Amino acid sequence: MxxxxxxxxxxxxxxxxxxxxxxxxxxxxxxxSKANVCTIEKAALENIARARDTLEFLxxxxxxxxCTLKGGLDxxxxxxxxxxxxxxxxxxxxxxTVSLINRLRDSNPDRFRGRQVREDVEVYINExxxxxxx
Amino acid sequence: MxxxxxxxxxxxxxxxxxxxxxxxxxxxxxxxSKANVCTIEKAALENIARARDTLEFLxxxxxxxxCTLKGGLDxxxxxxxxxxxxxxxxxxxxxxTVSLINRLRDSNPDRFRGRQVREDVEVYINExxxxxxx
DNA sequence: GTGATGTTAAGGAGAAGTGTTTAAATCAAA
DNA sequence: TTTGATTTAAACACTTCTCCTTAACATCAC
Numbered sequence: 015m016x017x018x019x020x021x022x023x024x025x026x027x028x029x030x031x032x033x034x035x036x037x038x039x040x041x042x043x044x045x046x047s048k049a050n051v052c053t054i055e056k057a058a059l060e061n062i063a064r065a066r067d068t069l070e071f072l073x074x075x076x077x078x079x080x081c082t083l084k085g086g087l088d089x090x091x092x093x094x095x096x097x098x099x100x101x102x103x104x105x106x107x108x109x110x111t112v113s114l115i116n117r118l119r120d121s122n123p124d125r126f127r128g129r130q131v132r133e134d135v136e137v138y139i140n141e142x143x144x145x146x147x148x
Numbered sequence: 149m150x151x152x153x154x155x156x157x158x159x160x161x162x163x164x165x166x167x168x169x170x171x172x173x174x175x176x177x178x179x180x181s182k183a184n185v186c187t188i189e190k191a192a193l194e195n196i197a198r199a200r201d202t203l204e205f206l207x208x209x210x211x212x213x214x215c216t217l218k219g220g221l222d223x224x225x226x227x228x229x230x231x232x233x234x235x236x237x238x239x240x241x242x243x244x245t246v247s248l249i250n251r252l253r254d255s256n257p258d259r260f261r262g263r264q265v266r267e268d269v270e271v272y273i274n275e276x277x278x279x280x281x282x
Numbered sequence: 283g284t285g286a287t288g289t290t291a292a293g294g295a296g297a298a299g300t301g302t303t304t305a306a307a308t309c310a311a312a
Numbered sequence: 313t314t315t316g317a318t319t320t321a322a323a324c325a326c327t328t329c330t331c332c333t334t335a336a337c338a339t340c341a342c
Binding site: 048049 | 286287288290299
């Protein structure tokens, strides 16, 4: 099985960066353009973020499905819906209104436009009142 | 940015599996063959393993490069090399000979053939004597 | 402004991943 | 042994990723 998201190239660049080299210096070493080094580094960081996100998802498997935030919904109405649903299943949400909205928006910025939910968002909650969005 | 390694299909299958459904039952629900469900589930688990592996790599960034095991090297000679190098940098390796070899082989099975190292393997060590291979 | 650093966009070639089907193989339990 | 569950392999169309180049743009320090 292929293992690890990062390519050899990406690891190489990350190591050099960790050692404080500039993109130009790295470009000289690995014989390519600095633009390319930038691209490779960016891809590497995205891959790391994706890895984190993937493991984050595993939590939703242990959590129970709470509700679905329908596309078109006003983001500011989400907390009340979630609090109500959480109460039904007897769990206290561990986030206040503001941090709940922040968590929601941070979970996947692409799914929101201003105050509006663009696509359906599934909401999961675990025993601790932790929320996950999928 | 695309986020998460798992496709919707893969998440769907994992959720049904978590709920105890058989591959056949899932196949009926999502209207495909059970073989396909198996493939999707397997791919999902591989992706999760890859995510873990990716984050594991981050540790090597905080570690210092110890040495390179050259292709063709006898695997059984690796521990001595590593112990010697670790001593030079003043760190005690936290693995005995046997578990060191196991860790090495587990790190990436493809890189070994029997007792022989096929490709160069970079060895990293951190302050705790933990080893990472890249 | 000049130079160094970093980012972004557009495009291309090759590699890899995904979902799918079909068919065959393994495995455990009734 | 027969049945249900799971796994594997091969093949195919599609999509996405990766690395690369070139060229332009944005910061920031000197």
